[in-house]
Amino acid sequence: MIPTVYFVGAGPGAPDLLTARAIGILRSAELIVYDDLIHPNIFSMYADQAKLIPIGYRGDPTRKERPDILNEEIIHWAKEGRRVVRLKGGDPLLYSRFSEEYDKLAQQDILVEVIPGVSSGFAGLSSLGIPSTKKGVAGQVIIESPHSSYKNQGATRIVYMPHAKIQSYCRRLLTRGYRPDTPAAYIQGISSPLERVSVSNLETLHHSVYLSKDLSPGLVIVGDVLNDHKIPTKSPCLSLRIALTSLRRAPSKIETMLTNKAHDVVKIPLVQTKKVQHSSLAKELSRQDHTIMITSPEAVLYFKEAMIAEGYSRRFQKANIVALGTETQKSLKEHFLYPDITIEGFHESYYEKALAEHSYPSIIVLGERQEFPGIKKKLEPYANQILELSLYENHYQGFRMVSPPPQVIVATSVRSLSVMENLTFGINLKAIPTVCMGASIYQKAKDLGYETCTRMNMGPQLIDDVIAFVEPTLPQTSTTQV
Numbered sequence: 001m002i003p004t005v006y007f008v009g010a011g012p013g014a015p016d017l018l019t020a021r022a023i024g025i026l027r028s029a030e031l032i033v034y035d036d037l038i039h040p041n042i043f044s045m046y047a048d049q050a051k052l053i054p055i056g057y058r059g060d061p062t063r064k065e066r067p068d069i070l071n072e073e074i075i076h077w078a079k080e081g082r083r084v085v086r087l088k089g090g091d092p093l094l095y096s097r098f099s100e101e102y103d104k105l106a107q108q109d110i111l112v113e114v115i116p117g118v119s120s121g122f123a124g125l126s127s128l129g130i131p132s133t134k135k136g137v138a139g140q141v142i143i144e145s146p147h148s149s150y151k152n153q154g155a156t157r158i159v160y161m162p163h164a165k166i167q168s169y170c171r172r173l174l175t176r177g178y179r180p181d182t183p184a185a186y187i188q189g190i191s192s193p194l195e196r197v198s199v200s201n202l203e204t205l206h207h208s209v210y211l212s213k214d215l216s217p218g219l220v221i222v223g224d225v226l227n228d229h230k231i232p233t234k235s236p237c238l239s240l241r242i243a244l245t246s247l248r249r250a251p252s253k254i255e256t257m258l259t260n261k262a263h264d265v266v267k268i269p270l271v272q273t274k275k276v277q278h279s280s281l282a283k284e285l286s287r288q289d290h291t292i293m294i295t296s297p298e299a300v301l302y303f304k305e306a307m308i309a310e311g312y313s314r315r316f317q318k319a320n321i322v323a324l325g326t327e328t329q330k331s332l333k334e335h336f337l338y339p340d341i342t343i344e345g346f347h348e349s350y351y352e353k354a355l356a357e358h359s360y361p362s363i364i365v366l367g368e369r370q371e372f373p374g375i376k377k378k379l380e381p382y383a384n385q386i387l388e389l390s391l392y393e394n395h396y397q398g399f400r401m402v403s404p405p406p407q408v409i410v411a412t413s414v415r416s417l418s419v420m421e422n423l424t425f426g427i428n429l430k431a432i433p434t435v436c437m438g439a440s441i442y443q444k445a446k447d448l449g450y451e452t453c454t455r456m457n458m459g460p461q462l463i464d465d466v467i468a469f470v471e472p473t474l475p476q477t478s479t480t481q482v
Helices: 020-027 041-046 072-079 100-106 120-128 167-173 205-210 253-260 279-286 297-312 316-319 328-335 348-356 369-382 414-420 441-449 460-473
Strands: 005-010 031-034 051-054 084-088 109-117 140-144 155-161 183-188 196-201 218-222 241-245 264-268 270-275 291-294 322-325 342-343 360-368 383-397 407-409 433-436 453-455
Touching: 005 020, 005 072, 005 100, 020 041, 020 109, 031 072, 041 264, 041 270, 072 084, 072 100, 100 109, 109 348, 120 155, 120 183, 120 218, 167 205, 183 205, 196 205, 205 218, 241 253, 241 414, 253 264, 253 460, 264 270, 270 297, 291 297, 297 328, 297 360, 297 383, 322 328, 328 342, 342 348, 348 369, 360 369, 369 383, 407 460, 414 441, 433 441, 433 460, 441 453
Parallel strands: 005 084, 005 109, 031 051, 031 084, 140 155, 241 264, 241 407, 291 322, 291 360, 322 342, 360 383, 407 433, 433 453
Antiparallel strands: 155 218, 183 196, 183 218, 270 383
């Protein structure tokens, strides 16, 4: 097999803007080396089995050492015949040092395959509903950094990485004949719930850029096409990047609630699953005195797969099935397995509500090994015997999330906080305001040294309470919602 490295474009931000080809490559990847601008949810959605290595940097002028152009592990894994991906924001060939990385791989006789991505520049124009070219207004598009500027006034200019040099860039355009009132827009967080747009002109543009203190990735668009098209109105509500601690891959109620309210929710840590092999699963589960409890959508998949492989027993259809969580219930129904009882949540009160009216001689729990102690403790009042059968194991990884970092953490379990103690995320999580969903979680966060914590409960006011808690800590910015 010829060693190959795949350069994959991750698009402008939103995970669902990746191409089908990119998703296919990521799902089979064994090693992913990624830049800072990658949205972290790409890993949990499409790349939950790979080893992750951060290599990006944000052009930080205070950084004394320039990072290696290519991580040596890429070369090592590729020569072993492993599936290696170099994941880059936007399109992988645009402002990405691709040529330097390509040359280094070519010296090692490693082939390169490029999977293009949606460029952030054109995605920014699309987000505003503005064409990059328009007859009689803009006949060309110029893609540049603020280090260069040319006289072409009949063009739409897309300026990448504008923070450091935007004032001198605007001055050069003005000295070369551009009008001071030439329309300009500064866009951050393109295609995500964090998208912000500030519309101004060449004379005042640098204020919009400099006063954006959150350091989110952004780009500038300059040109008269901005005059001729109404900028879509953005929601006036505050959108946050929220780090949600969760050791489950399936979406939870709180994740769905936060996402539906237009917040950018990043689940931490990255959860990776590995199937546990069993020699006689069908035989063990066909006993009629068992009630079978399935704890997660992942457990549903591994259970169904094992039963089919071993020869599905019709007698099993008569067994009582308990689903832990509404997402597990949904997954069971999708596989034509209909639970007799659903425990709708993970607190003891949900167990009592679902199980108190019955007595169970024996319950066999199917799920992930590390979650069994907590589940067993909650089941003990309702079952004479509790058996545990691990169908899969979870492994956890950290990842860099600096572009931008989360403004608040929502902690949903004690164990998730414990797991993250041994992982790195490129930022000091303990300095970020933290919302704890319960008294024991609050105490754990305080014990671990989280600096600003509060306790909240699930309910319709949760999102408003989270915003009220974190808003005083947010930097003030002059960018306007238009």
